[in-house]
Amino acid sequence: MKRTVARLLWLAAPLALAAPVLAAVTQARPPAGAPPGGNPLELKYSTPNAAHGAQLSASVCQKCHGPAGVSTDAGYPRLAGQVPDYTRFQLAAFRAKLRPSPVMQAVASHLSDQDIADLAAYFSAQAVGPAWKTQDAALRARGEALFLRGDPARNAIACAVCHGQSGRGVDHLGVASVTNQAPKYALDVLHEFKNAPGFGGIPQPEAMRIVLRPLGEDDLRALAAYISSMTP
Ligand code: HEC
Numbered sequence: 001m002k003r004t005v006a007r008l009l010w011l012a013a014p015l016a017l018a019a020p021v022l023a024a025v026t027q028a029r030p031p032a033g034a035p036p037g038g039n040p041l042e043l044k045y046s047t048p049n050a051a052h053g054a055q056l057s058a059s060v061c062q063k064c065h066g067p068a069g070v071s072t073d074a075g076y077p078r079l080a081g082q083v084p085d086y087t088r089f090q091l092a093a094f095r096a097k098l099r100p101s102p103v104m105q106a107v108a109s110h111l112s113d114q115d116i117a118d119l120a121a122y123f124s125a126q127a128v129g130p131a132w133k134t135q136d137a138a139l140r141a142r143g144e145a146l147f148l149r150g151d152p153a154r155n156a157i158a159c160a161v162c163h164g165q166s167g168r169g170v171d172h173l174g175v176a177s178v179t180n181q182a183p184k185y186a187l188d189v190l191h192e193f194k195n196a197p198g199f200g201g202i203p204q205p206e207a208m209r210i211v212l213r214p215l216g217e218d219d220l221r222a223l224a225a226y227i228s229s230m231t232p
């Protein structure tokens, strides 16, 4: 499918929209005077029901994202093992038509706040699934070095600083898990972050854009090769 340049071109959206987005990212309360209807990224739900998430996954998500979110199509993201905060935020952003993707916007339009929380709880409890095969061991090794140690000579920060050495992310900070992420999807996403004009200072995606600044195409390929095959 054709991808738009920036997943968050929406961040160039009017300030009226940016403020609630920021509130959601920082998990603050929506600003006083928020538009009627509230902040589209602030979800209301009770204790998540992972069993209901499993049902939804099997009936709706599985045909693209694989059983239990373990995608075997390199272009479809793995959802298994993803931190729940990140999954909730992305589904809310698709539903609010803020994150581009005609397919996911249509899927998310049928989900309630509770469905989103149930799905996020379910996927976070699933094993990340097997590593993708990498053809090029040297490329992967280069990605591993960058991920774990960065490249101080180029001001390139180690990915592990935020994603953790295991790549499993940090739930309460909205840092995504990247472990065994689908390789083509991972590379596409790195391109999106890298080529985005800017995210208006919104911390989550902006962090990624800044981190990728000193890196070139070969680096991004190496990183995608590594993260897609982190854990056997
Ligand atoms: C028809 C195929 C299809 C179906 C069905 C589908 N998805 Fe997706 N999903 C995609 C594609 C393609 C993307 C990548 C979107 C992009 O960034 O361009 C995606 C992206 C996502 C993402 C973002 C992942 C990330 O790492 O940022 C989440 C979360 C997600 N889908 C959840 C779901 C859930 C939950 C369901 C079921 C309720 C579902 N999807 C059903 C195709 C699908």
Ligand code: HEC
Binding pocket: 077, 146, 147, 157, 158, 159, 160, 161, 162, 163, 173, 174, 175, 176, 177, 178, 181, 186, 189, 190, 203, 204, 205, 207, 208, 211, 212, 223, 227
């Ligand atoms: C300063 C903290 C930080 C560093 C360092 C960092 N990331 Fe991220 N990364 C994040 C955050 C936060 C997100 C979630 C962004 C969002 O909300 O869209 C993310 C998202 C991602 C995603 C998208 C996940 C998905 O499922 O769509 C990938 C892939 C990724 N990072 C890879 C990397 C790589 C490779 C590096 C090293 C070059 C790196 N990150 C360094 C904070 C960081």
